Amino acid sequence: MAIAQAVETGKAGHQAHGRDHGHPAGFIRKYIFSTDHKVIGVQYLLMAMLMSVVGLGLSLWFRVQLAWPGKAAMTPEQYVAIVTMHGTIMIFFVVSLALSSGLGNFSIPLQVGARDMAYPFLNMLSFWIIVPASAIMILSFFVEGGAAAGGWTAYPPLSALSGFGKVPRGSPGSGMGQTLWLLAMALFIVSFTMGGLNYVATILNLRARGMSLMRMPLTVWTYFVAALLGLLSFPALTAAAIMLLLDRHLGTSFFLPSGLVVSGQQAANVGGTPLLFQHLFWFLGHPEVYVLVLPAIGIAFDVIAAFSRRPPHGYKTSVWALLIIAFLGMIVWGHHMFTSGMNPFLGKYFSIATLLITAPFAVLGVNLLASLWRARIRFTTSMLFALGLISAVGTGGIGGLFLATATADLHFHDTYFVVGHFHLMIGVVTMTGTFAGIYYWFPKMFGRHMNETLGKLHFWGTFIGAFALFVIQHFQGFGGMTRRYFEYSADYVQPALALNPAVTWFAFLAVGAQIPFFFNFFWSMFKGKKAEANPWEATTLEWTTATPVPHGNWERLPVVSGKPYGYAEGANGDAHRMQNAEA
């Protein structure tokens, strides 16, 4: 029923674009089964916010256990499941949904001057697949054995030893919870792939007249590169997930070798290899980092340009850096596997190749910094988050130097150094970029401004809390503190352990700072200060249409006449030129 209805809406919406740009009638078609990219973008944001309550809640729960062992009313079985689910939910159902799917959906058609995505119905479908995916992921907590507990990386054999049929059981969380986890991830991948196809098709085919590739805002460039990376790398994880499901339920041996003995029970498997999964997983997993990080950097470039009143430094070199990062990003996955038992020669190759990525990243970093040179910075909340992103990209990036160097990784692998590093990159960089984007585009989304005082409160709490918490975790990693431990007892780890309460307090600060954001978001939607069409005096196409944006985005499609960043124009450098301004 719902699908039939959706098909109808999809058709109607599509025809509307071509003919009269009419509004879809009725609440359900307008806000629930909508094919409008702006509504879908907001739906993704709301979904991500909902899932973040679960994901962040889980993190506070295990932070209490880590800082004050025994005070969190938690068993070791629950602990590993909670850590696993926190990672999975935050990466795939919060960061990916908010940044890639949410803001990407909202901004891409508006920034390239399109009426909607290339495939509006596919777009709606990709959102509605996320709904059961999220539900299944959450429900997996309540099955026998609890949720998946093999880490968000789901390495077999632990994740393959399901206890079904002749397959022995690896741990309580290896049961039905892991199956549901794989099912939810498969749905997520389907949805994300449809989204990526849509982004690529829209960016290649639906750009407004005059919008050459080198006139696209950097936000669009980063979404484009990210979508390509996603499309090329996700199939590897899809294959891995299917093989893992077969190993778990049908007794195949893709990842299970001969001679397994689990809790005294001999397995019947022959000839598989657990390392294959790690290769497939990281063939996706590493590009996925860039899928998430690059759009955040792209948004920061746009936001910094608007609030520093000058074009970003080095547009061309940034585009080239993005393309090089994408290429190198596809051939360095093995740096997650230095100690995995992979041939040590490969370890050397992956180390050398990975360190090359620091070069294009340095270009992006210098370009971000240099974009502030001789600027006039307006310290809006959006800008503060973009500035925070510069700091986080730098700090997180140099942590990568340690981990990319195989020899140093002998000490850091699987410690809190890794935890701190990837949280800075795919937690703090992505979320500062996301928040910069939300505060920036909120007036376009809802026709109202978010409250700036609450916004600043949100920024300071988030930035101080997150920066301190994850930098301290780097030091715990120096101290050799291992990941995914319920409790610690070793002598060598005691100095690192002493930092745990501080980390937990900063976690409470960072998570607590999201309360004013949530309040601000919903309050401003209805009660915020009314916004004009172009409140930030920005120059890209989304600011050339009315606020609130009509269905179909423009009465008449804009025609692009120049560069995306027409700041510091005019004789005194205080004018700005819209991207569709007549020459």
Next chain:
Amino acid sequence: MRSQRGAVSAWLLSSLLILATILTVGAFFVLKWRPEVASEHGRGVDRMITYIIFAAGFIFVVGHLVLSTFLVKFGGKGTAAYKPMTHKTEMLFTIGPVVFMVAVSELGVLAIGGPVWNQVYTHKPDDLVVDITAKQYEWISRYPGKDGKFGRKRPDLFDDQENPLGLDRKDPDAKDDIVVRGAVYLPVGKGAWFNIQSWDVLHSFNVPVLRAKQDAVPGLTTHTRIVPTAVGRYEISCAEICGPGHYRMRGFVNVKSEADFAKWLKSQVGWFE
């Protein structure tokens, strides 16, 4: 109004970034930030880490200083004094960072890291060979005994109490194999070559004080080489999630003087003797 608030934000963020930089760098002087090191290649690992600390620290400090300065200098009212850069300057700002980053990171890994990495993965002829078997949640070490040969491990003979390595009573090589549960014994100053295996799931043979870490992978034998440099008792902490008991999968590497090690070895009897 905007300019005033802008100035406050500029100073606040600027000072905060400087404070964060000072605290982060200062932490290296205040904290006992790394465990002691007691292996030959471990000193190389630490040399590598120290090199990166200086390289990364330089970027961290300079980057944050520049950012903080720009915030104060260019925050506030008025218009941007932006002028497009000449092509030459722009190229300088591109090629400069590229050359710097590639040089600093690749030189480090090639000159310092590479030789240490080779040390860890090169089996020398007179190394003591130790066999490590991991299973949920235990480390078992094995020495070949007087014949210098390891007996075959058979999954069908596995018994958690009686025969945790699945050794075959009829196998002459296995007869004098010395099996130690939860501990590894090594002589100081002598190379030890490890064969690492797992019965069930992934584990990782991780001894932070020896800077050693190598996954145990079912169906595969992985290797690492350690030359301990100080007598002591060093904890093994599993470093690959292996189930709810992961955190209690402990063990100890006991590094003894050569004489004490020989005495210990002599006192051991084979698993089937």
